[in-house]
Structures are given as C-alpha cells and as structure tokens.
Amino acid sequence: MLNLALTAVVALLFVIGIRRPFVWVLAYLYIDILAPQKVSWGFLSAIPISLIAFILAFAGWALFDDKRDSRFTLRQGLIAVLLVYCGLTTLGADFPVNAGEKWAWVWKALVFAIFLPLTLRTRLRIEAAALIMVLTIGMLIIDGGIKTLGGGGGYGTLRLFVDDNSGLYEGSIISAVAIAVIPLIAWLMKHGTVFPSDWRVKLFGAALIFSCLLIPIGTQARTGLVCIAVVAVLSLRSVKRRFLYVTLAALAVVVAIPFLPASYTARMSTIENHESDQSASTRVEVWKWTLDYVREHPFGGGFDAYRGNSIRVETRKAVQHGSTVTVEVGHTYDKARAYHSSYFEMLGEQGWPGLIVWLWLMLSGLWQMERLRQRWKRRTGEGETWQAPLAEALQHSLLVYMVGSLFVGIAFQPFCYMLIGLQIGLWSYLQRIESQRPQVRPQRPRLIVPDAVAAG
Amino acid sequence: MVDIFALTVPHVALLIALWRLVQRDDLDREGGTEPRPTRPGREPPRA
Numbered sequence: 001m002l003n004l005a006l007t008a009v010v011a012l013l014f015v016i017g018i019r020r021p022f023v024w025v026l027a028y029l030y031i032d033i034l035a036p037q038k039v040s041w042g043f044l045s046a047i048p049i050s051l052i053a054f055i056l057a058f059a060g061w062a063l064f065d066d067k068r069d070s071r072f073t074l075r076q077g078l079i080a081v082l083l084v085y086c087g088l089t090t091l092g093a094d095f096p097v098n099a100g101e102k103w104a105w106v107w108k109a110l111v112f113a114i115f116l117p118l119t120l121r122t123r124l125r126i127e128a129a130a131l132i133m134v135l136t137i138g139m140l141i142i143d144g145g146i147k148t149l150g151g152g153g154g155y156g157t158l159r160l161f162v163d164d165n166s167g168l169y170e171g172s173i174i175s176a177v178a179i180a181v182i183p184l185i186a187w188l189m190k191h192g193t194v195f196p197s198d199w200r201v202k203l204f205g206a207a208l209i210f211s212c213l214l215i216p217i218g219t220q221a222r223t224g225l226v227c228i229a230v231v232a233v234l235s236l237r238s239v240k241r242r243f244l245y246v247t248l249a250a251l252a253v254v255v256a257i258p259f260l261p262a263s264y265t266a267r268m269s270t271i272e273n274h275e276s277d278q279s280a281s282t283r284v285e286v287w288k289w290t291l292d293y294v295r296e297h298p299f300g301g302g303f304d305a306y307r308g309n310s311i312r313v314e315t316r317k318a319v320q321h322g323s324t325v326t327v328e329v330g331h332t333y334d335k336a337r338a339y340h341s342s343y344f345e346m347l348g349e350q351g352w353p354g355l356i357v358w359l360w361l362m363l364s365g366l367w368q369m370e371r372l373r374q375r376w377k378r379r380t381g382e383g384e385t386w387q388a389p390l391a392e393a394l395q396h397s398l399l400v401y402m403v404g405s406l407f408v409g410i411a412f413q414p415f416c417y418m419l420i421g422l423q424i425g426l427w428s429y430l431q432r433i434e435s436q437r438p439q440v441r442p443q444r445p446r447l448i449v450p451d452a453v454a455a456g
Numbered sequence: 457m458v459d460i461f462a463l464t465v466p467h468v469a470l471l472i473a474l475w476r477l478v479q480r481d482d483l484d485r486e487g488g489t490e491p492r493p494t495r496p497g498r499e500p501p502r503a
Contacts (some may be wrong), residue, residue, distance in 0.1 A: 002460065009467060013474070020478050030470070039463070066484070122486045128477050135466045135473065143462035150458070161459050194473050204469070 003042040010036060010049055014056065021060025025119050026132045028053040028112065032414055033136040033168065039161045054108060061119050070118040071428045075368075075420070078361045083110040085354055086303075093302025102303035102412070109414035113421045120425030123383075124193065126390070129425070131194055133418055134185055138208050140168060141178050145211030148218030158218045168415060175224030176404030177415055178215040179231055183393035183400075185209055191386040217260060223407045230403045234396045238389070283340045283407070285311040290339065290348040300351030310335040342405030349411075358411060362402055365420060368427045369395035376430070387430060394423045 013027035031037075031053045037044045061067075086106060093099030120126050140160050147158060160169050168174050189205035190197055216224020232249055239245040289309045293301065301308070315330045339345040346355045372391035376384065401416050410416060477483055 002463070005463075005467075009471070012471075016474060016478060020483060022483060023474065023478070026474070026477075122482055122484065124477070124480060124482045128473070128483065131473055132470065135470045138466045139463055142465065143459060146458045146462060161463075194476050195469075 003040040003044070006036040006040045007043050010044060014053075017056060017060060021056075021064045022119060022125060022128075024053060024056040024060045025116065026128060028057045029129060029132050029418060030136050032109075032112075032418075033133065034139055035167070035169075038164055038169070050108075054112065057112075057119075058115060061115070065119065066121065067118075069121040069432060071432065073117065073424055073428055075361060075364055075424050075427075076114045076117060078357055078364070079110050079114050079417075079420070082350075082354065082357050082361070083107060083114075085350060085357065086110070089300050089302040089350055089354070091302075094305045095302070095307050098307060099303035105414070106303070106412045109412060109417045112414070113417035113424075116418065116421030117424035117428055120422070120429060123386070123429070126422065126425055126429060127188075127191075127193060129418075129422060130184055130390075131188055131192065133415070133422075134181055134188060134208075137168070137177065137181055137415065138211075140174060141181075141208065141211045141215060144174065144178075144218050145214040148214040167413070171219030172221040172223050172408045173410055173413060175216045175219045175221035176227050176401065176408055176410065177413070178212040179224060179227035180397045180400040180404065180416075180419070182209055182212050182231055183234075183396040185212070187386075187390050187393040191389060221408075223404050226407070227400050227404045230400050231396065234399060238392060281313050281315060282311065282334055282337055285313050285334075286337045286339060287341060287344050290344045294347055294351055298351050300347070300349050300354055303349050305348050306339055306345075307336045309337060311337065339409045341407060342409055342411035345409040345411045361420065362398065365398050365423050366395055369398070369423060372427065372430055375434075387426075390426060394419065394426065398423065 010027070010031065013023060013030065017024035017027060028050070031050050035050075037047075037049055086103065090096075090099045090103040116129070120129060143160050144158055158171060160174065162169065165171075168177060185205050185208055188195070189201055192201065195201045213228060216228060236242055236245065286306065286309060289311055290306075293305070293309075297305075311334050313332050313334055315332055317328045317330065318325050319328050339348060343355070346358045350358070369391040373388045373395065376388035376391065379385065379388075397419050401410070401419065405411065
C-alpha cells in the first residue's frame with residue numbers, strides 16, 4: 001500500500017510537470033530529500049527516479065521556460081569552480097573507488113545548486129521551493145519527533161522509516177538540518193501565500209518546529225543541542241519582545257529538563273568534558289591528522305581521503321575505589337575515522353583551494369542575505385514585507401548549518417546546497433526586481449513661460 | 457503506524473500545495489513585471 005502510494009505521488013509529480021514544467025524541479029527536491037526509493041521496496045527502488053527527475057527538471061527549463069529573467073551569479077560560478085575542482089581531485093584520489101562513489105551524488109547536488117536559481121524567477125516559485133523542501137524534510141522530522149516522544153530515541157538507534165544511516169537519515173545530519181529549517185518554517189507560517197497564515201497553518205508550523213526540537217533529543221546528537229542554542233540566540237534579532245522571549249525560553253528549558261531521558265543528559269554533559277568521551281577525542285585526533293595531511297597534500301586527497309588515517313587516541317576514565325575516585329588514562333588505536341567536521345572534510349578532501357572556495361560560498365551567502373535584509377527591512381508597501389524576513393531566515397539557516405558543520409561532515413549534503421540555491425535565487429530575483437523599479441529622480445525646477453508672454 | 461502518519465500528513469499538505477500552485481498564473485509569470493518594459497527609445501505599442 002505504502003509502495004503504491006509513494007509511486008502514485010512520484011507519478012503524479014511527473015504528470016503535473018507536463019502542464020507546469022517547474023513542478024519537475026519540485027519533484028527533484030522531493031525525491032532528493034525523502035528518497036522514496038529507499039522508503040518503498042518495489043517499483044520505485046528499481047528505477048533511477050532521482051536521475052529521471054533531474055533530467056526532466058533540466059529539460060523542462062531548457063525547452064519550455066522563459067529564460068529572459070534567469071541570471072548567472074558569482075556564487076553559481078563558485079559552485080561551478082568547486083564542481084570542476086572536485087572532479088579533478090576525484091581523478092587523482094587516494095581511494096579512487098570510494099571517491100567515485102561519493103562523486104556520483106556530489107556532482108548532482110552541485111549541478112542542481114547551480115541550476116535551481118535559474119528556475120526561481122518568480123516570488124511564488126521561491127516560496128514553492130521552500131515549501132516543498134520544508135514539507136518533505138518534515139516527513140522525516142515528524143517521524144523522528146513522534147518516536148522520540150514515544151521513547152524510541154537513542155544515539156544511533158532512532159529509526160526514520162528505514163534502517164539506513166546515510167544522508168538525511170543519519171542522526172547527526174538530520175539533527176543539524178532539522179534545526180536549520182526552523183527559520184524557514186517560521187517564515188512560511190507568517191508570509192506563505194500557498195497556505196496563507198491562519199490557525200491551521202500556525203498549529204501545523206508550531207507542531208513541526210516542536211518536532212524539529214525533538215530530533216536532537218531523539219538522536220542524542222550533541223551537534224543538535226549546539227544548533228538549538230544558535231537558533232535561539234539568532235531569533236533575538238527578529239523577535240519584538242526580547243525580554244518575554246528570553247524568559248519563556250528559559251522557562252521552557254527548566255520545564256523540559258526533568259522530562260529528558262537520562263542517557264541524553266549524560267551524553268550532553270560530554271560537550272563540556274570531551275576528554276572523557278572517546279568519540280570526541282577521536283575527532284580531535286582526526287582533525288590533527290588532517291592538518292598534517294594537507295601539509296604534504298595541500299590540494300587534498302580526493303573524496304574519502306580520511307580512509308588513510310591511523311590515529312592514537314588518549315582516553316580518560318573515572319574509576320571509584322571506595323571513597324576515592326581515580327582517573328585512569330588509557331590509549332586506543334583507530335583508523336579510517338571520518339572527519340566529523342565539514343571544514344576538515346573539505347580541507348582533507350579538496351585541500352586549501354577547495355576549502356577557500358567553499359568558505360567563500362558560505363560567507364558570501366551570509367553577506368548577501370544581510371544586504372537584502374538591510375535593504376528591504378524598512379519597506380512597508382504591499383508585497384514588500386516578505387523579502388527581508390526570508391533573507392533573514394535563509395541567513396539563519398545557513399549560520400546554523402555552518403555551526404553544525406563544525407561537528408558533522410556535511411560539506412556536500414544536498415539539502416544544504418538546496419538552501420544555497422534558494423539564497424542565490426532570492427538574491428538574483430530581488431536584484432532584478434530592484435533594477436526594474438522606476439528610478440525616482442529629483443526633478444529639476446523648470447521655468448514655465450506662458451504662451452502669451454513667449455509670443456511677445 | 458507512526459511511519460504511515462508521518463508520511464501521510466505532510467503528503468496531504470504537499471498535494472494540496474501542488475494543486476494550489478498549478479492553479480496560479482504567477483507561478484510562471486510575475487504579475488508585477490508584466491508587460492515587460494520596452495527598450496529605451498522605442499515607443500510603446502499603441503492600443
């Protein structure tokens with residue numbers, strides 16, 4: 001039944017696209033985020049629906065869409081440079097087979113991030129892309145949220161639809177992404193036109209945000225807790241009653257703590273004391289290894305270069321002997337440990353050039369969204385109040401992603417490139433709108449001579 | 457059961473959104489930017 005329903009939805013998206021080709025772009029967003037071929041087990045898993053949606057989206061734009069308003073921007077150029085560079089490092093990768101496997105999905109995410117802004121020519125398209133992204137990731141978030149409430153969470157054990165630990169189905173990644181979409185949900189609740197703001201939209205949005213906050217608890221990913229703190233602080237920029245907001249937030253934390261599972265609070269306490277936690281200590285050692293590695297390989301080792309690492313990790317364990325507690329220092333050896341940080345992932349795999357381009361892409365996004373926010377925030381005219389809040393929401397989403405990236409290797413996570421695509425689309429769209437507005441210039445005072453006087 | 461619920465609710469919203477989107481002309485054409493501005497130096501077409 002589930003299999004049939006998901007197949008019907010995918011088929012429906014493809015059919016509607018015949019009438020409105022932009023729907024194929026939305027279909028790609030839906031398929032790439034949810035991966036219905038993973039969730040279902042029949043027909044969908046047998047055909048490359050993601051690739052079909054990708055081809056349809058591109059063909060629909062190339063053949064039927066109006067391209068006069070499409071612009072190629074600097075940030076798309078940066079993604080193109082990153083794409084070419086990643087292709088080159090894949091050719092000379094330390095682990096060619098593994099690098100080839102990662103390249104197989106990375107190139108698609110990067111090409112789509114270049115392509116998406118070209119299609120976002122209208123305000124409704126920007127909203128539609130944001131809405132489909134939120135609703136689709138909402139499926140995973142609602143699933144994880146309800147299971148967390150029912151006590152089904154745990155580190156590495158929260159099961160989202162399927163037993164899969166890759167992409168958005170991985171605990172730390174969904175934790176960071178779930179918190180990163182909160183600003184976007186809030187924007188859709190207030191400024192959406194497909195679902196205009198009413199009590200039902202507010203109820204659904206509030207429940208979805210609550211579910212987002214539950215994901216880091218369910219996955220017990222420390223990254224999520226850090227991301228929640230970031231989004232809470234960033235929200236202070238836009239809330240009207242800051243004192244009330246801070247009071248309510250503090251109250252919510254105090255009320256929530258007794259309900260949190262003991263395993264969660266125990267795990268979160270290792271954020272402060274990372275030396276007692278082997279996972280955190282291993283990360284630090286991997287990061288040191290990466291810095292050593294790029295000294296010899298400044299242009300990176302290609303995807304999955306971490307497979308070459310072999311590290312010695314120091315562990316500390318508190319042991320109680322009667323009334324005294326002693327700390328036993330031990331050592332353990334580990335190899336082929338992942339980076340657990342997007343910054344080190346980029347550095348180790350793509351070297352300094354890749355890291356510089358990637359940071360440029362991220363920081364320019366923050367800067368562009370800030371410029372849009374400043375430019376539009378004082379406008380109150382009809383149809384001029386949604387732009388600044390959307391720029392702010394996309395900026396906050398990116399900031400949360402960048403902070404989450406400190407502890408999770410999501411440098412090439414496709415969902416994040418969709419957010420970047422949305423940012424570029426918004427920037428490009430508003431630049432065009434601005435350039436088409438009639439420029440109001442101060443009129444020079446002109447001497448008007450009556451006809452009778454002029455005739456003499 | 458939870459999986460079915462988590463898939464169904466957003467899918468219903470997604471299908472309603474799609475239905476509303478395909479009904480709207482401003483999906484493909486911005487109301488405020490049409491008709492497109494004429495090139496400088498050219499007179500607008502007379503009715």
